[in-house]
Amino acid sequence: xxxxxxxxxxxxxxxxxxxxxxxxxxxxxxxxxxxxxxxxxxxxxxxxxxxxxxxxxxxxxxxxxxxxxxxxxxxxxxxxxxxxxxxxxxxxxxxxxxxx
Numbered sequence: 001x002x003x004x005x006x007x008x009x010x011x012x013x014x015x016x017x018x019x020x021x022x023x024x025x026x027x028x029x030x031x032x033x034x035x036x037x038x039x040x041x042x043x044x045x046x047x048x049x050x051x052x053x054x055x056x057x058x059x060x061x062x063x064x065x066x067x068x069x070x071x072x073x074x075x076x077x078x079x080x081x082x083x084x085x086x087x088x089x090x091x092x093x094x095x096x097x098x099x100x
Contacts, residue, residue: 049092049095052092052095053088053092056088056091056092057088060084060085060088063084064080064081064084067080068080
């Protein structure tokens with residue numbers, strides 16, 4: 001009879017231990033989920049930022065055409081293009097985070 005009590009006590013202990021572990025795992029999972037970002041949100045942000053960068057580059061020629069037409073040397077042209085491309089990259093890096 002004493003052996004039956006110990007077996008029942010051991011079973012209850014194991015059940016309690018498993019329940020505790022499951023609750024802890026669920027809490028950790030909930031915490032982990034709270035720190036994740038939806039893939040669709042990231043895709044939207046990447047698309048928007050890529051579009052903004054593309055638009056900046058596509059409009060560059062309109063902005064620079066009058067200035068480029070007055071330049072004759074390759075060095076001057078390279079310097080202007082380098083300066084303007086760098087300005088676009090700097091502005092792109094300063095863009096705010098796209099919100100949902």
